Amino acid sequence: MVRFSFCGTELMALGQGALFWPARRALLVADLHFEKASWYARGGQMLPPYDSIATLADLTALVTACDATEVWCLGDSFHDRHGCERLPDRARDMLRALTGGTRWTWITGNHDAGFADHCGGTIVEEAEVDGLVLRHEADRHDPRPELSGHFHPRLYVTLRGRRIARRCFVASPSKLILPAFGALTGGLDAADPAIVRAAGRPAQALVPVADRLLRFPLAA
């Protein structure tokens, strides 16, 4: 867990790809993509039906570890708007326990727009919290400080013949993009022009390791 300052707000980047906001005891995650596997199963690719359970297990562990009382999901929480209806019973119980034990807010994304059943929590399109805008996809034209998801940024580094890929945050002076948290979510190169354009320049990839937050300039 590494503290850093974003637009005057103290935040902590977690190695698992979540953000903790100590002043509010809030945990922020993006792109959970619950029931991605069953979405593919409908099309004949029978991916393991444990992705929601895996993601929820990780999330539950973080809420406990951080002692969070508030959780914000920054969109694409379900892989599609009917994802919630397909949750296995075990996942449903885990999710209800979480939404029942915290102030839980779902921000809608492009994948789950219009979802209805949500096992608790409040649904909003976006929010402004203590001066920070929370939304699914970064809005280049909004000058306010903003936290978002959507792009699944991933840092690729090659050193001494070894290639490392790691989920990362992407930060610019006024925008912070979170990595995807879901167990089956892939990633997009943080240096991809689409991400750098969305974040605005100068952009950096942030990677928490042990007690440090590594910063990699992104040129695109």
Place this chain on the structure above:
Amino acid sequence: MPGETAALPAPIADWFAAKGWAPRRHQLAMLDAARAGRDALLVAPTGAGKTLAGFLPSLVELIEAPVDTLHTLYVSPLKALAIDVQRNLLTPIEEMGVPIRVETRTGDTPSDRKARQRVKPPQILLTTPESLSLLLSYPDSAKLLGHLRTIVIDEVHAFATGKRGDLLGLCMARLTTLAPDMRRVALSATVADPDGYRGWLSSDGDIDAVALVEGEAGAEAEIAILLPQGRVPWSGHSGRYAAPQVMKQIEAHRTTLVFCNTRSLAELIFQDLWKENEQQLPIGIHHGSLSKEARRKVEGAMAEGRLRALVCTASLDLGVDWGDVDLVIQMGAPKGSSRLLQRIGRANHRLDEASRALLVPGNRFEYLEAQAALDAVDARELDPDIFRPGALDVLAQHIMGIACAGPFSEAALLAEVNRAAPYAALSAEVFGHVLHFIESGGYSLKAYDRFKRLTQDADGLWRVSHPRFLAQHRLNAGIIVEATMLNVRFRNGRSLGKVEEGFAAQLSTGDTFFFAGITCEVEKIDTEDLIVHASKKPARIPTYGGSRMPLSTSLADRVRGFLHDRSQWPRFPDDVRDWLEMQDRRSVLPRPGQLLVETFPREGRYYMVAYCFEGWNAQQSLGMLLTRRMETRGLQPIGFVASDYAVAVTSLKPVIDPVPLFSNDILQDEFVEWVQQSNLLKRAFREVAVIGGLVERQHPGKRKTGKQVTFSTDLIYDVLRRYEPDHLLLRAAWDDARARMTDVGRLANLLERAAGTMLHVDLERVSPLAVPVLVLIGRERVTHGGADDALLIEAEALAAEAMAD
């Protein structure tokens, strides 16, 4: 003696007479087997008229009793080979003037022709295992194949023991159900154990039901070891130092094939030869990463006799018959006597003339190995092939294909599958797991009941639940799963070939590498393409593609014999003999069966070298395991290097007693932990997930650009391992990791006898035997748990330094 039963019908007899030939003994023996209604395996060297021997019975039958249904299926591992045989078969048929129609069916055949073939079949159809499997997935295949009389499998030695062999075995079991009278015929190069192949070929596991026909042996090959100035270098494993001498040989021969063990090496040797090529002789390069067009062009030039030499890899181990080659040069050690013989067979396809070959060993161990290969060839000793149980991912693909053809009964299909040799021992329980896997993923959590791909009727028959799964299966079927590749091309669009994504990821604009015989400078990398232009800058070598072939057990035994048996030494060059004598004085030369382990200090570090002779794969695995165990015992290992002959580990503390490091339980503890943490299983999982039909194949040219890729099999693997570690596909991945990637069988044998046979010698300094091992390239460092983190931290510092004002 073949009597009157072998009398040939007039068109064939006349054809032989017109050519001035007589049918060969084994060709008539194949005809006898056919007339007796027996399955047959023909084992014969290249150039023995094997192809004609395979087809002769079909031609005879089709002339004596013409049919207008599909009579003979010819299955070859190579598409190009099927096309080549079409040429070699069509010409005789045409010259005989008999009305027999022959067509090909491969992945390249247009779909309208495939459809027509199902309605109006030729009498002889040439195909590949994959295309046959697809053909069987069509409902009308039963009608098409119901009259089949013969299946002929060519080059069976090249693939029967692998996954493509599993698939073909299953297809044959199906064919026998559809056409119970079908005979099975296979053609093979000379192999160590023909009975293994007879068993594989047989329809009910009865070896004696398969007639064994052996071709006459060809003339003895003339093989020599090329030693420039009679010297063998200490290190290296490519024979690159001999480029000037190799060039002289090319100049002195009509056409030379220069075989290299890896694609990278082929690129290097090609560059080296061009530097020596003062006469500007036409020399080409051929390997599996080059574009199809580039390969076809080179093959065409060879066929027309326009090349004086071709630098190539295993991509030419099989394939088109080029006749005019009069010399084969093997760069580096041959690794196995069977492979060497098959390569030599590429030269001079006439049985009565000797094939000529030269071996160029890269170091002193390789010299011994080359000598061992020569002796093995003289003694006609070949490497044994290992037949393993059939892979479950292949079975899953096959069952889905059968389901696409029509409803099936579980018990009947199991009985049919059990008749395929690789699956003879498959239990009903495992078969049920595979069926459950195809139906809905095979998970214990019943989440996908609504999405089942297969459903069971009231009468118990299984059928595909929706037509879209038929199309999905046919699009994704296949056994070869390539790593994600990037096209290497010029800006004008001309394609040079492909490199693995992992290699491309290490490049950036302005970097240079050898490829397709030129130095390429990177202009741009995008999702699917690596845009390059030719450059004169010094270049690095891609580590793309092609696995490394380990030293065979029989050659390893011979090399061990050389170390101990001084009577052999006089025929070795002086420096090799001096090397062995010095080893004898300074340390020990192990007896065959003895495991020599040397320990010695050097420059503040401690070395342990174990001479296991178990091949590169097994020793690479052993290196990983030893360093893990040394780490837990506080010996502070730094790294290791493995070769085909030995593994050497470096540490900060000395190894006093190596015996406990080599104990057998290392395979339970460290091995499982290592394989699970390494990328081996993920790599294996990627393959079984595609073959088994869990995920769709990534079709080249259809990868998404910009948007994130749909999902990665690595993430699926992680989730599966966490929640269902006993899943069928994880078991299949383990089977692959054990057998192919780690050579765990050889490793287990080694560890089994280690304690009883170990001879530990503690030395004051490095031994002569250790030198060729220690100077090898390709060292592995010990990576500790947080190694990736450490690299990231270093990368950040570098980036900061580079960006500082």
